[in-house]
Amino acid sequence: MGDKVSVFRKEHFNAAHRLYNEAWDYSRNEKVFGKCALPNYHGHNYEMEVKVTGEPDKDTGYVIDLKLLSDIIKAEILQRFDHKNLNLDTEEFKNLNPTAENIVVVIYKLLRPYIDSKFDLQVRLYETPRNFVEYPVN
C-alpha cells in the first residue's frame, strides 16, 4: 500500500436562493428562517473545495489530474448552479430546501459517479466566508 494523498480543487458559483418550507405558513417560515425566507430571494458567492483522496498513480504521480477534476466540477456543478436561482432554475432544489447542508450533499452525489470509486471524495461548501459545511463527514 502506497501513501494516500488528498488533492483539492477550489471552484465558485454565484446563485440566488431562499429558505422556505412550503408545508409551513409564511409566519412559521419567517420565525424559523428569518431574513432567509424573504419572498424575493437573496444570494451568495458559494465557494467549494472538492477533495479527492487516494494513492498517487505510479506513472503520472497524480492522484487525479486537477484540470480534469476542474472540468468535471464545471460541467456538473457550475453549469447547473452558476448565476441561477437555486429554488426556481434547478431540478435538484425544486422540492428540496437549498440550505448549505442540502447543497453540499447534492454536489457530492452529482460528482461521485465521475470520480473513480477507489478514491475518497469530500466536498466543503462555503455559503459565506464564515458559514461552511462539509460532506461526507469523516
Place this chain on the structure above:
Amino acid sequence: MVYLTRAEHFNAAHKLYNPSWSKEKNDEIFGKCANDNWHGHNYELFVTVKGEPDPDTGFLVDAKKLSVIINQHIIEKLDHRNLNLDVDFMQGKMCSSENLVIEIWDQLRAHLPANVQLHCIKLYETPRIYVEYFGDK
C-alpha cells in the same frame, strides 16, 4: 488627517437587465448576469471616513457608532434582499456594483457625524471583483 474604515457585509440577489432593451440584447451584454430569476452575491462593504481625531477620545468616530449608522441606513435595506425589487434607492436604476456604491455614498453622507467626511465607498461583489467611489461627480 486620519482615515478610518469600517467593514460590513450583506447578502443579496440581483440581476443586470436593462428593461428598455430586448431579452436578446440583455443576454448579449450581460450574459449569465441577466438570468430572469436572479442570482446573488456575498457583498463586502468598506466605508472609509476621514478627519481629525477628537482630542478627548482619540477617536475620529466611534467605530461602533459608525457601524450602527451603516447598518441602519444601508445594511438593513440591502441584506437578504433583492436589489432590483426591494431597495427604494435602487428603483429604476441598473443594479451594478458601480451604481450601488454611488447610491450608498448618497444615502450615508447625510447621516455621518459633522466632524468626519466620507472618503471612499468600496464594495466587493465577489472576492475577485470590487469597485470604489470617492464622491467624484
